[in-house]
Amino acid sequence: MSDTKSITRRRFMMATGSTVAMLGVQPSFAQRLKIDPNAFQPIPIAIPNFGAGSPADGQVGADVAGVITNNLKRSGLFAPIDPAAFIQKTINIDDAPQFQNWKTVNAQALVVGRVTRQSDGRLLAEFRLWDVVSGQQLAGQKYQTAPEFWRRIAHIISDQIYTQLTGEKGYFDSRVVFVDESGAAERRVKKLAIMDQDGANVRYLTRGSDLVLTPRFSPSSQEITYMEFGQGDPKVYLFNIETGQREIVGNFPGMSFSPRFSPDGQRIIMSLQQGGNSNLFVMDLRSKSTTRLTDTPAIDTSPCYSPDGSQICFESDRGGRPQIYVMPAAGGTAQRISFAKDDVNASYSTPVWSPRGDYIAFTRQGGGQFSIGIIKPDGTGERLLTSGFHNEGPTFAPNGRVLMFFRDPGGNSGPSLFTIDITGRNELKQPTPGYASDPAWSPLLS
Amino acid sequence: MKVKIDKSLAASIVLHILVLGWGLISFSARSYEVPQESLAVDIISTDQLAKMTQGIKNGEKDKPKPLVEKVADAKPVDEAIGKVTEKEITTSAAPKPVEKPVEKKPDPPKQAEEKPKDEPKQADKKPDPAKVDPIAEALKSEEAKKPKPKPKPKQEAKAQPTPPQPKQERVFDQTKIAALLDKRDPTRESITGSALNASASLGTHSGNSQNIVATWKGAFVAAVRRCFSFPYNGMDADQFEADIDIYMRPDGTLASQPTIVAVRGPAASISRAMGESAARAIVQCQAYSFLPKEQYETWKYIPMTFGLKDMM
Numbered sequence: 001m002s003d004t005k006s007i008t009r010r011r012f013m014m015a016t017g018s019t020v021a022m023l024g025v026q027p028s029f030a031q032r033l034k035i036d037p038n039a040f041q042p043i044p045i046a047i048p049n050f051g052a053g054s055p056a057d058g059q060v061g062a063d064v065a066g067v068i069t070n071n072l073k074r075s076g077l078f079a080p081i082d083p084a085a086f087i088q089k090t091i092n093i094d095d096a097p098q099f100q101n102w103k104t105v106n107a108q109a110l111v112v113g114r115v116t117r118q119s120d121g122r123l124l125a126e127f128r129l130w131d132v133v134s135g136q137q138l139a140g141q142k143y144q145t146a147p148e149f150w151r152r153i154a155h156i157i158s159d160q161i162y163t164q165l166t167g168e169k170g171y172f173d174s175r176v177v178f179v180d181e182s183g184a185a186e187r188r189v190k191k192l193a194i195m196d197q198d199g200a201n202v203r204y205l206t207r208g209s210d211l212v213l214t215p216r217f218s219p220s221s222q223e224i225t226y227m228e229f230g231q232g233d234p235k236v237y238l239f240n241i242e243t244g245q246r247e248i249v250g251n252f253p254g255m256s257f258s259p260r261f262s263p264d265g266q267r268i269i270m271s272l273q274q275g276g277n278s279n280l281f282v283m284d285l286r287s288k289s290t291t292r293l294t295d296t297p298a299i300d301t302s303p304c305y306s307p308d309g310s311q312i313c314f315e316s317d318r319g320g321r322p323q324i325y326v327m328p329a330a331g332g333t334a335q336r337i338s339f340a341k342d343d344v345n346a347s348y349s350t351p352v353w354s355p356r357g358d359y360i361a362f363t364r365q366g367g368g369q370f371s372i373g374i375i376k377p378d379g380t381g382e383r384l385l386t387s388g389f390h391n392e393g394p395t396f397a398p399n400g401r402v403l404m405f406f407r408d409p410g411g412n413s414g415p416s417l418f419t420i421d422i423t424g425r426n427e428l429k430q431p432t433p434g435y436a437s438d439p440a441w442s443p444l445l446s
Numbered sequence: 447m448k449v450k451i452d453k454s455l456a457a458s459i460v461l462h463i464l465v466l467g468w469g470l471i472s473f474s475a476r477s478y479e480v481p482q483e484s485l486a487v488d489i490i491s492t493d494q495l496a497k498m499t500q501g502i503k504n505g506e507k508d509k510p511k512p513l514v515e516k517v518a519d520a521k522p523v524d525e526a527i528g529k530v531t532e533k534e535i536t537t538s539a540a541p542k543p544v545e546k547p548v549e550k551k552p553d554p555p556k557q558a559e560e561k562p563k564d565e566p567k568q569a570d571k572k573p574d575p576a577k578v579d580p581i582a583e584a585l586k587s588e589e590a591k592k593p594k595p596k597p598k599p600k601q602e603a604k605a606q607p608t609p610p611q612p613k614q615e616r617v618f619d620q621t622k623i624a625a626l627l628d629k630r631d632p633t634r635e636s637i638t639g640s641a642l643n644a645s646a647s648l649g650t651h652s653g654n655s656q657n658i659v660a661t662w663k664g665a666f667v668a669a670v671r672r673c674f675s676f677p678y679n680g681m682d683a684d685q686f687e688a689d690i691d692i693y694m695r696p697d698g699t700l701a702s703q704p705t706i707v708a709v710r711g712p713a714a715s716i717s718r719a720m721g722e723s724a725a726r727a728i729v730q731c732q733a734y735s736f737l738p739k740e741q742y743e744t745w746k747y748i749p750m751t752f753g754l755k756d757m758m
Contacts, residue, residue, distance in 0.1 A: 032689060032751040033667055035724070038675045077677045108726055133726040134703055166677050167719030358681045376681070401679075423679060 042079035043165055045072060046107035046132075048091055049083075053116025053124070060115045060150055064125065067154035068111065070198060071172045072161065074419075075402070076426030081105055093128055102132045109138070109165060113157070115150070123147045127157050129164055139164045151200060156446055171397035172197060175442045176404065177215045177224050180204065181414050181435035188414070188435075192226060194241065197397070197441070199431035205239060217442040218261045224440075225249065225259040225268055236270055238285075250283055250290065258302045262329075263309045269293075271301040271314075280314060293331045304360075305329065306353045306377070313337075313351040313360050313377070321347040324362055326377055337379035343367055350393055353377075355443075356400030359422065363392045363405075372405050374422055385424040390415075393437070398444045404430060406437040662737050662745055669734055674727035676720050676754060683754040686711035688721035691749050692728060696742050698735040704728050707749075724752040 047069045050061035072078035083089070087101040093114045102110050113127035122144050129139040139160055143153050152173060159170030180193040180202075191208040192215055195201055205224070206212055213234070215226035224239045236249040236259040249259065252272050259270040266285055271278045280293040280303050294300045298318035305312050306329075313326050316334070325334040337360070340346035346366030353360050359374040364384065371387040372394050385403065394405040401422055408415035414435030420427040430436075678686065689707040692700055704725040711717035728750075737745050 032749045033663060035667055035670055035674060035750055035752045036755045037752075038671050038673075040675045040677055043677075108730070131722070131726065133729045138722070163715060163719075165719060165723075167713065167716030168678065356680065 042077055043109060044079045044081055044107050045109040045111065045161075045165075046081045046086065046102055046105065047072075047083075047111045048086060048089060050113035050115050050125070050127070051090065051093060053114055057115045057117055060123070060147075061113070064113065064115060064150060064154045064157075065111075067151055067198070068158045068161070071155065071158040074198070074428055075162065076421050077162070077166060081107055093126060097130055097132075099130075099132050099135050102130075107132050109161075111157075111161060117147065118144070121147070123150060123153070125150070125153045125157070127160075129161055151196065152445070155196070155198075159444070159446075168401065169399040169444070171399045171402060171441075171444065173445045174398050175217075175445065176395075176417075176430075177205075177217060177440050177442070178406075178417060178432070178436045179212055179215065179438040180433065181437060182208075185412055185414070192224070192239070193433075193436075194224075195432070202433055205241070205244075214258050214438055214440075216260050216440045219263055219265045219443055223265075225261060227257060227259065236268070238268075249285075250288060252281075252290075260304055262305050263307055269303045269305065269312065271299075271303065280312075291331075293327070294334070302350050304352050307355050307357045311377070313353055315349045315351060317347075321345065322349050324348045324351045324360065324375070326360075335379075337375060337377065338362070338364075338382075339379065340364070340366060352394055352396060354396045354400040354422075355398055358400065361394040361396060361403055363394065372403065372420070374403075383424070385420050385422070386418075386427060393439065395439050395441045397441050404439045404441060406439060408437070662741065665736055666734060666745070666748070669731055669736075670728055670750070673731040674724055674752065676723050678716050678720065678754060682712050686717050686720055686754050688717065688724050688752045689749065690721065690724055690728065690752060691747070694734070694737070694742075694746050694748065696739060696746075698733040698737050700729060700732055720752065720754065724750075 047065050049065045052058040052061045069080045073080050085105050087104060088098065091097060091112050093112050097110055097112065108131070110130040110132050111127060112130065113125065115126075116124045118124050123146070124142065124144050126142040127140065128137055130136070131138050141157070141160060143156065145153055155173040158172040162168070162170035162172070174197045175194055176197055177192065177194045180191045181188045182191075183189040189208040190211055190213075192205040192212045194203050194205060206228075211229040213227040213229070215224050217224055222240060222242055224241060226237055226239065227234050228237055233255045234257070236256045237246055238249055239246050249256075249268055249270075253274070255273040255278075257271045257273065257278065259268050261268055262282075267282050268285060269280060269282045272281050277297050278299045278301055279295055280300050281290050282293060283290045293303075293312075294314075294316075296316070296318050298316055299322075300314055300316045300318070303312050303314040310329055311326055312329050313324055314334075315322050316325050317323070319336060323336050324338040325336050327334040338348040340348075343366040346364055348362050348364050350363045351360050352362075354374075358376065359381075360377055361372065361374050364371045364373050369387045370389065370391045371384040372391045373382060373384040375382040386405075388407065389410060390408045391405055392407075394403045396403055397419075402419055403422060404417055404419045406415045406417050415437040417430035417432055417436045417439050418427055419430055430439075687710045689709070691705045691707055693702055695701050706721040706725055709717035709721040711720070
């Protein structure tokens, strides 16, 4: 009987084998061709001047197109086409475009718009985004605002274009708070200042009589927290941008440093120095109650929340040199994530968590160089974006794709702000009225 | 009745058996094995070949001469084995004490750099020049017949075709064996040509012309890829995919706008934008006139899936 059994088994194996073989042979047209992208090329886009609803609006129309062009170009993801090359200089937003004219100048996208001063004094701005290749409209919107906010309209339209063509959130309708520096190198006057992310609309928030450091935005973006060296020890302040009111966050014996808001805007986390070491504390802004988070004979400072508020990253020298640690937001075991394989003596500082949650940016010092880098929260994927004599203090744009930091060339000149993409590309100098340091990027305003 | 066996008869029988037995055993047929002449052959993959002929990204555009790293042999190397006397070879296979090193000359056909070249490093002692010649001739004609995929138009330098080995007898000088060894560097990893040319011609971004499978699919993917780029570089970039279908006209242009069948990925706005970007790329890079018209039935409908490699 084993014979028949083995025969049937053999037959069975042959049957299954041939079936499997037949299944493996699929008709080729059912398989889709796989296509991966080429090296990234900026998207060519045409942005002619916005049309004027009335003759007086001509200048505003040109200005709005100029702001949009500047934003998209500085992002590094777009290549605005020189208007001198346009076949058609003006275009009516109510007409369908002559796509052949735009294909000739190699545009893939076209922005058409119009601004009109209304009878009630408000400004009406409208735009359409066209896909030149397919001839379809991708986006279109109308906005009304007081005329002096025409720049914000331009930034909002820029964000719309950015999102439509890249799929990611934009970052153009945002502001940057920083420390404006002026005067001689030995006696710098440091004032708190705020500007649009493209460098326009600079406003000074303090007079410069006292030293200010590490300003940070609240997620609701109407308040800033910062450190000021007044009489006695440095203190953490809360500053309302709109009302100009200032208050001290809390009265702590000793010095308080590097304040930051929690993502819900309800708490401020900071480091307090007591004796020779400094530890992390969280203060609830409503109840003013304070919680201690770390208790080590080391310097724990520069704390930062993750975008979901569940974890914090901070800088600590408990292991010898300053390194980056990640810890649950309520306290607990801290995990070191920075390990410089190529330099045992490197130190890491000023960690900041990306709003996308996927990276932590830091300042790294080692081998006579200062570098700005990013690392994943689990400690892998470290990459340095820029290195030099001095680079410090990174801050993320609201979409987590661009970093701003400051660089001090040393000597008699002062520091300046720079932006860079997280791939390390497209490093640009940020326009500021004078020397500038300690930038902090606000969330999107809209 | 007792058979009287004669002593001499018995001895004769035994001896006969012994001799016949020994003869049976010792003269049994054994297949004559031709001593294998080993020829060192190096297999080059298409990847290596593509790398060699890739060119450089910043080369000059109009440099028709391809990169040549090594001068190929154009003529037979002069062997230092003494005087060469022209003589008629007699077909009678009398083994003469005349040896002649057998060398494989560089291949005459155009793909000079494709063939892995190697010369036997030592002079083989051939039993008979007459025997060797037909073998060498047969090998050479076989090599010439081997089909080779014609590479993309990069003019290869042609090594001059070598004349068939002259029927010569040479005096073999045993003291000069060292001179017979092939001192040339192996050329299998280099590009050879008739004249040295150190600067590569302008190569493309991917320079993989040798890798392209000789079907329209490879060429089509490469053509569309030229136009497709997308800025998203998050950690989950490889999770985004877009399925797009197109219908083609026989002349290689699109019959209609691409259809975005489906998009996948953790963020809807990014997968949507990627699908639109891919559709733009397909339209931008037409016409795909290289598609073989006789196979139109196979490419009149092309389904594709666009993805994002890890952009970091």
